[in-house]
Amino acid sequence: MTKEDVENVHSARLLEDVHKTSTDQHSTEDHEQSQQPITDHHEEVNYHGRILENKNLRLLLSDSQVTNTIVTDYHTTNQVNVINGTGTLAFWNSTGDIGLFKLLQMHIHAPSEHTFNGKNYDLELHLVHRKFGTNILSVLALYYDVNEGGNKENEFIESLKLKEHNPQVALIPLQEQIEAVDVSKIIHYKGSLTTPPCTEGVNWIISPKPFHISEEQMEIINHHWKSDKTFANGNGNNRQVQALNDRVIYYHILDHALVNKIQVSLLAFVFLISYF
Secondary structure: OOHHHHHHHHHHHHHHHHHHHOOOOOOOOOOOOOOOOOEOOEOOEOOOOOEEEOOOOEEEEEOOOEEEEEEEEOOOOEEEEOOOOOOEEEEEOOOOOEEEEEEEEEEEEOOOOOEEOOEEOOEEEEEEEEEOOOOOEEEEEEEEOHHHHOOOOOHHHHHOOOOOOOOEEEEEOHHHHHHOOOOOEEEEEEEEOOOOOOOEEEEEEEOOOOEOOOHHHHHHHHHHOOOOOOOHHHOOOOOOOOOOOOOOEEEEEOOHHHHHHHHHHHHHHHHHHHHO
């Protein structure tokens, strides 16, 4: 095991402890000024021009399949710790600086923590990454919704075996799910973790287009939280929306025709950086 692998295991275990000790996803304790989740602009929220297009934003994802792992039920979420080196995220931020991040773990919230035009999607997947050689975190948020994405079984979600308790999973087809992410529109802002101690300084990267998921799959997921009146009064395992305060939300929309060309160029660039 390399030094990088050891650091990944340590970081994943720290985040694992956070989920183990989180019992109130709807806490309204006083925190600092950059908390997550937030909502986008809609009739009830006025962000006074703090939603800005930024053409520096770029996102490149590279993942392989996750094999021989356990989907752990921490009561507050179901989580997969990734310690076998799979998964790289390259992100160009609002100033054009690039960061390379390694996947640590992924977990789910139902309903979604972020809202879009005041609406929660059925499910939000968080892929938590750590920047190489640092403790800086970036979280990629993906969404699933029966109505907006389509009422159809999702192979990736099905592979998590959420009917079972702490199942051993031979294969999670993460690569196929990542390849389907629409990187032509991304949203970025600075926020926090959503579980105590709600650590700030986290890069949030959002791909807002929801994936399909079936009603049957959501029924199984909601059985864990939203349909359980003894858990957060049946409100689900999502944290309440937080104030934007003085933060800026950045977004960038690319022409679909340019996405593939840009991805090829970025992939070559990231390879060179990783090599040297």
